[in-house]
Amino acid sequence: MSATLITNIAELTTQDPERRVLADAAVVLDGDRIAWIGPAAAAPAADEAYDAAGRAALPGWVDSHTHLVFAGDRSAEFEARMAGREYAAGGIAVTTDATRAAGDYELTRLLLGRVAEAVAGGTTYLETKTGYGLSVEEESRHARIASTVADQVTYLGAHLVPARADADEYTDLVCGGMLAAVLPYVSWADVFCERGAFTEEQSRRVLDACRRAGLGLRVHGNQLGPGPGVRLAVEFGAASVDHVNHLDDDDVAALAGSWSGWDPAAARGARGTVATCLPACDLSTRQPLAPGRRLVDAGVEIALASNCNPGTSYTTSMNFCVATAVLQMRLTVDEAVRAATFGGALALGVQDSVGSLEVGKRADLQLLNAPSATHLAYRPGMPLTGAVWRAGVRHGG
Numbered sequence: 001m002s003a004t005l006i007t008n009i010a011e012l013t014t015q016d017p018e019r020r021v022l023a024d025a026a027v028v029l030d031g032d033r034i035a036w037i038g039p040a041a042a043a044p045a046a047d048e049a050y051d052a053a054g055r056a057a058l059p060g061w062v063d064s065h066t067h068l069v070f071a072g073d074r075s076a077e078f079e080a081r082m083a084g085r086e087y088a089a090g091g092i093a094v095t096t097d098a099t100r101a102a103g104d105y106e107l108t109r110l111l112l113g114r115v116a117e118a119v120a121g122g123t124t125y126l127e128t129k130t131g132y133g134l135s136v137e138e139e140s141r142h143a144r145i146a147s148t149v150a151d152q153v154t155y156l157g158a159h160l161v162p163a164r165a166d167a168d169e170y171t172d173l174v175c176g177g178m179l180a181a182v183l184p185y186v187s188w189a190d191v192f193c194e195r196g197a198f199t200e201e202q203s204r205r206v207l208d209a210c211r212r213a214g215l216g217l218r219v220h221g222n223q224l225g226p227g228p229g230v231r232l233a234v235e236f237g238a239a240s241v242d243h244v245n246h247l248d249d250d251d252v253a254a255l256a257g258s259w260s261g262w263d264p265a266a267a268r269g270a271r272g273t274v275a276t277c278l279p280a281c282d283l284s285t286r287q288p289l290a291p292g293r294r295l296v297d298a299g300v301e302i303a304l305a306s307n308c309n310p311g312t313s314y315t316t317s318m319n320f321c322v323a324t325a326v327l328q329m330r331l332t333v334d335e336a337v338r339a340a341t342f343g344g345a346l347a348l349g350v351q352d353s354v355g356s357l358e359v360g361k362r363a364d365l366q367l368l369n370a371p372s373a374t375h376l377a378y379r380p381g382m383p384l385t386g387a388v389w390r391a392g393v394r395h396g397g
């Protein structure tokens with residue numbers, strides 16, 4: 001593969017351990033890897049050159065929480081919510097019906113379209129989940145389809161107890177036959193530990209069975225009210241707990257404690273449980289925003305993710321999530337960009353290969369149609385992502 005020099009970068013945000021931001025910089029990509037980073041004036045020759053024309057460069061977004069395998073539309077539910085109705089987990093069943101009715105070709109087409117939309121918006125590494133199948137056949141079909149497109153796939157058979165099923169019997173299935181059927185396609189397992197979904201005891205059973213099957217763990221927790229999700233996630237050594245809207249002091253302390261073996265300055269050590277904040281979802285469900293500022297101040301590593309799904313967050317826009325995290329959650333631009341890049345990589349356990357611009361890492365970066373990353377929040381809602389390189393392949397201009 002040939003080497004590409006991207007030069008004339010006004011501001012290059014690395015998100016490397018020293019959090020370096022370089023002015024007048026250049027990057028050399030060799031195939032799917034980053035080969036060189038430094039001052040434009042000292043850049044080596046390459047097979048081809050790309051003029052960034054004074055734009056800002058930063059790592060591609062790592063979207064560590066999406067639900068992209070779905071069919072159907074829930075705009076009527078959204079409209080009712082905007083008129084005052086509360087979000088409830090039961091809406092998942094509407095999407096389950098529509099998704100079960102869609103064939104493989106249709107589901108794959110929908111998934112590819114959503115991933116293309118995400119990449120055009122600067123996302124270069126993406127996780128997605130099952131969870132709209134809720135039967136052995138459908139969960140394994142969705143996992144198989146997801147595994148052909150997403151970088152990582154999470155098993156979320158424990159998303160909702162299907163209508164007319166007994167909750168404990170369904171939990172047994174999630175821990176038994178359904179788990180065995182999805183196992184070839186997934187590396188993570190998740191459980192929606194929330195009122196209207198799975199109890200603490202049922203969640204515990206799911207996490208235990210999936211851990212014994214060799215899967216990494218994550219939890220949907222503390223989304224709709226206070227609850228045991230965060231503490232369970234920490235107890236099980238989950239890589240992330242996602243939503244985290246309703247936290248008490250003990251939850252924050254548990255999360256902070258999980259990072260006691262981690263050296264943030266070197267970005268090395270024992271990973272704890274990442275708190276994944278989903279601001280687009282928080283706005284769409286009218287929940288209090290996840291307390292990103294408080295978590296960062298407590299020493300918790302956080303991620304920002306889109307949570308793209310038809311019920312609570314129908315957007316793949318990480319730019320929107322970053323802008324909201326700055327404007328509403330009171331993160332600095334640098335903290336928000338870090339959470340949407342390195343934080344997502346930490347949540348997915350791939351921090352050694354993606355999530356920052358460092359020599360040897362995957363060639364995943366984006367150029368903004370702006371001179372600095374600050375414009376992401378300064379010009380919210382504008383189509384700022386221009387060219388995107390995903391594993392060295394350029395998308396857009």
Ligand SMILES: N=CN[C@@H](CCC(=O)O)C(=O)O
Nearest residue numbers: 091092192220307309311312
């Ligand atoms: N909270 C649970 N699951 C999704 C929503 C699923 C749906 O309503 O379709 C979420 O992450 O927000």
Ligand SMILES: [Zn+2]
Nearest residue numbers: 065067220307
């Ligand atoms: Zn989710």
